[in-house]
Structures are given as C-alpha cells and as structure tokens.
Amino acid sequence: MTDESPGKLRSVVVGLGSYLPKRIVSNADLEKSLDTTDAWIVQRTGIRQRHIAASDEPTSQLGLNAAKAALADAGLSAADLDLVIVATSTPDYTFPSVATQIQAGLGMTHGAAFDVQAVCSGFVFALATADKFLLSGSHKRALVIGAETFSRLLDWTDRTTCVLFGDGAAAVVLEAQQGEGTAQDRGVLTSHLRSDGRHREKLYVDGGPSTTRTVGHLRMAGREVFRHAVGMVADVVNEAFAATGTTASELDWFVPHQANRRIIDASAEKLGIAPEKIVVTVDMHGNTSAASIPLALAVARDDGRIKRGDLVMIEAMGGGFTWASALIRW
Ligand code: UT7
Numbered sequence: 001m002t003d004e005s006p007g008k009l010r011s012v013v014v015g016l017g018s019y020l021p022k023r024i025v026s027n028a029d030l031e032k033s034l035d036t037t038d039a040w041i042v043q044r045t046g047i048r049q050r051h052i053a054a055s056d057e058p059t060s061q062l063g064l065n066a067a068k069a070a071l072a073d074a075g076l077s078a079a080d081l082d083l084v085i086v087a088t089s090t091p092d093y094t095f096p097s098v099a100t101q102i103q104a105g106l107g108m109t110h111g112a113a114f115d116v117q118a119v120c121s122g123f124v125f126a127l128a129t130a131d132k133f134l135l136s137g138s139h140k141r142a143l144v145i146g147a148e149t150f151s152r153l154l155d156w157t158d159r160t161t162c163v164l165f166g167d168g169a170a171a172v173v174l175e176a177q178q179g180e181g182t183a184q185d186r187g188v189l190t191s192h193l194r195s196d197g198r199h200r201e202k203l204y205v206d207g208g209p210s211t212t213r214t215v216g217h218l219r220m221a222g223r224e225v226f227r228h229a230v231g232m233v234a235d236v237v238n239e240a241f242a243a244t245g246t247t248a249s250e251l252d253w254f255v256p257h258q259a260n261r262r263i264i265d266a267s268a269e270k271l272g273i274a275p276e277k278i279v280v281t282v283d284m285h286g287n288t289s290a291a292s293i294p295l296a297l298a299v300a301r302d303d304g305r306i307k308r309g310d311l312v313m314i315e316a317m318g319g320g321f322t323w324a325s326a327l328i329r330w
Contacts, residue, residue: 007178007179007180007181008135008178008179008180008181008185009134009135009137009176009177009178009179010135010176010177010185010187010188010189011131011134011135011142011174011175011176011187011188012174012175012176012177012186012187013172013173013174013187013328013330014074014076014174014175015070015072015073015074015075015076015171015172015173016070016073016170016171016172016173016294016297016298016301017067017068017069017070017071017073017170017171017298018066018069018169018170018171018294018295018298018299019062019063019065019069019168019169019170020051020167020168020169020285020295021051021052021053021054021057021062021167021168022051022054023051023052024049024050024051024052025049025050025051025052026038026048026049027042027047027048027049027163030163033156034156034157034159034162035159036163041163044260044262045163045164045260045261045262045282046261046262046264046280046282046283047163047164047261047282047283047286047287048283048284049283049284049286050165050166050167050286051167051168051285052151052166052167053149053151053152053167057149058092058149059088059091059092059147059148059149060092060098060101060102060105060147062147062148062149062167062168062169062291063086063088063098063145063147063169063171064101064105064106066147066169066171066294067084067102067105067106067143067145067171069171070143070145070170070171070172070173071106071143071173073173074173074175076141076173078103078106078108079108080141081106081108081111081141081143081173082110082111082112082139082140082141082142083111083112083113083130083133083134083139083141083142083143084099084102084103084106084108084111084112084113084114084142084143084145085099085113085114085115085116085126085129085130085142085143085144086098086099086102086113086114086115086116086145086146086147087115087116087117087118087122087123087126087144087146087147087290088115088117088122088146088147088289089117089119089122089148089150089153089205089290089319090148090149090150090152090153090289091115094209097113097114097115098115098147099113099114099115099145100114102143102145102147111139116129118193118195118290118318118320118322118324119203119289119290119318119320120257120259120287120289120290120292120316120317120318120319120322121193121257121290121316121317121318121320121322121324122289122290122316122318122322123144123146123290123291123292123293123294123314123316124193124293124314124315124324124325124326125193125322125324126144126146126290127144127172127174127314127326128191128193128324128326130142130144130174131174131188131326134174134175134176137176139176140175140176141173141174141176142173142174143171143172143173143174144171144173144294145169145170145171146169146171146288146289146290146291146292146293146295147168147290147291148167148169148288148289148290148291149167150165150167150218150287150288150289151165151167152215153165153205153216153217153218154217155217155218158217160222161218161222163286164222164259164260164286164287165286165287165289166285166286166287167288167291168285168288168292168295169291169295170291170294170295170297170298171294172294172297174187174188183244183245183246183311183329185329186308186309186330187328187329188326188327188328189240189243189244189246189327189328189329190240190243190244190326190327191240191324191325191326191327192236192239192240192243192324192325192326193236193322193324194235194236194322194323194324195320195321195323196320196321197320197321199228199320199321200319200320201221202220202224202225202321203219203220203221203225203318203319203320203321204218204319205217205218205219206219226260226262226263228317228321229259229263229267229317230263230266230267230270231270232321233256233263233267233315233316233317233323233325234267235323236315236323236324237267237313237315237325238271239325240313240325240326240327241327243327244327246311246327248271248273249272250311251273251277251311251312251313252277252306252310252311252312252330253277253278253279253300253305253306253310253311253312254268254271254273254277254278254279254312254313255279255293255296255297255300255306255312255313256278256279256293256296256314256315256316257287257292257293257315257316257317257318258280258281258282258285258286258288258292258295258296259282259292259317259318260282260287261280261282261283264278264280264282265278267315273313279296279299279300279305279306280296281296281299284299289318292316293314293316297312297314301330306330309329309330310329310330311327311328311329311330312327312328312330313325313326313327313328314326314327314328
C-alpha cells in the first residue's frame, strides 16, 4: 500500500472478550415456580439454561468485566482507546450512560463514551456506529460492548416471556486499519441498519421515566414477533451480500442474534446458509438481547471455529422493531 493508492480504512476486530454471571438457572429450575416444562421451552425455543446476574451485579459490572477481557485479548489498555460505545436496554440508571461508567471503571478519562439503545439489534447498531467513527478518521480504536441484565425487566410470573431471557456481556475492540477496499480486507465490510416504530406494541417495556416513572416489565406478542423476524433478518443479510458482492456459500460463519433456535434455523434456511455454519448459543445463554451476538462470537472464536480471515455474518432483530446485519472479515 502506497500513500497514493486508494485503499480504504477498515474497522478490524483486534480483541474480543465476554463475561457471564455465575448463577445458572435451568429450565428445570423454572418448572418449580412456573406452569412450564423443560420440554416446552426446549422444543419451542432451544433454550436449556440462562445466566442471571447477582442482585449487586449491574449491567455496567458485566460490561466492565467483558471490556477488560477484550482489552487483554487485544493486548491493549484503556489508554489505547478513544471511543466506548455500549449497546444496552438495561442501564444501571436512567443516566449517566453505562458507557461512561465502564469508561471510569477502566480508568479512562479521555475520549468519548455513550450508549446506543436498539434492544436486541443494539450490538449491530453500536458496531456500525463505531465503524463509521473509525472510517471517518476521527477516532482510531473503539470498544464496542453489548451488556444486559434483562432478568431485571422480566415479569417472573409471565411464562410467555420470563423463560426466554438471560444476562451477560461481551465486547470487541475495533481498530482502524488500512485495507484495499475489497471484500478480502479484514474488518467490518458493510453494515445495514433498519427500524420501523409502528411495531412498538409487539415488543416493549411497559414503564419508563417519562411515563410511569417506573422501570416496567417486558411485554411481547411472541408469535407476532416471530412472524416478522425471519423476513426482516433475511432482507438485511441479503443487503449485506449485495453490497459486498458476496454470497451465502462464501460465508464461514453465520452468527445470528440468539432469541429462538427456530428463528435462527428458519432464517438460515431462507438465506441458503448451511446448518454447519450457524453458531448457536441460545441453548446456553437464552436471549441476552444486545449481548447475544458478541457472546456467540466469543464462544465460536474461543473454541477455534472463528479464525482470522473468516467471513462472518452477524444479524439481529428486536424491539422497535429494529433489525440489522453486518459482514465482518475476521
Ligand atoms: O429478541 C427479540 C425478538 N424476540 C423473539 O425473537 C421472540 C419471538 N417469538 C418466539 O420466540 C416465540 O413466539 C415464543 C417462544 C415466544 C413462543 O413460541 P410459539 O411457538 O410462538 O408459541 P405461542 O406463543 O403460540 O404459544 C403456544 C402455547 C400457548 O398456549 P395455547 O394458547 O396454545 O393454549 C401458550 O400459552 O404455548 C403456551 N406457552 C407456554 N407453555 C409452557 C407459552 N409460554 C409457555 C411456557 N411454557 N413457558
């Protein structure tokens, strides 16, 4: 690469780390207090267990643990960062942001930190936001974190929602590096973000500071969400293929948002993605909203599946509705 060559900046993943709370709640545990069964939960969702944060363990703590792991993985320190973006819908407080608390926890007093709220699509929205900062040249290294404590939003008497979610956090460090401008470059190759606020009633929390002045509980018309999910996901993934001139057969890994095994499998089938390329963690983590994709990336990277140079498609759909995809060369 010479100074005269066109090239293109790329946001390359140089670190990845995750954190799950210690307490594991199995489906059998839920059977004790709810009119539900392990068989129903596994058959309808694929979920077998979820991690639940301790009462003194807020979202920022989960996120800080994941952030430290990602920085250690990158061989970097907070001094090397200039941007921290946290995707969350379960902040410790209405304000300040979780991102500023993690920034402080890292001992970082420079740069900028803020939260992005796009519910289950939050990590892809945050990654795309960081990517655009890095590509503009204004920032060099970003920490992008998905961190959630959805257990705090659940109505634990509502079997149609409380069996589905879990807590956790994971983070990536993105670094602006010079690429060639082709799909062979390492880094975020493209991202596609969508939203449509008409669907608010299908998936929402029935409380908030400017309405009820309470935190509220998660409410979902599950079947309605399911009905929209597969088509929306397929649309944004196909946009990512079209934008990069790549195809499903060139993908090494499909790392979808982990809400329901049936949604994941139906999306992959619609997109022509081979079953052996799908990374599934919903069985172990449940739906951790904005944390689910980076948690799945961490599992598949740590067990040796995702390797440098692999082509990885991430996608999500969630409350709003919001939906999004990003194609990453690892
Ligand atoms: O991450 C954000 C995006 N969110 C999602 O992607 C979630 C999308 N939706 C889903 O994953 C599924 O719709 C659910 C897993 C929530 C539900 O699965 P479903 O196959 O759509 O079931 P359903 O809602 O149609 O309910 C079927 C039956 C109902 O009983 P009736 O009316 O047929 O008698 C429910 O009351 O299953 C019953 N049911 C349960 N039974 C045992 C609902 N929850 C439970 C439960 N245990 N936990």
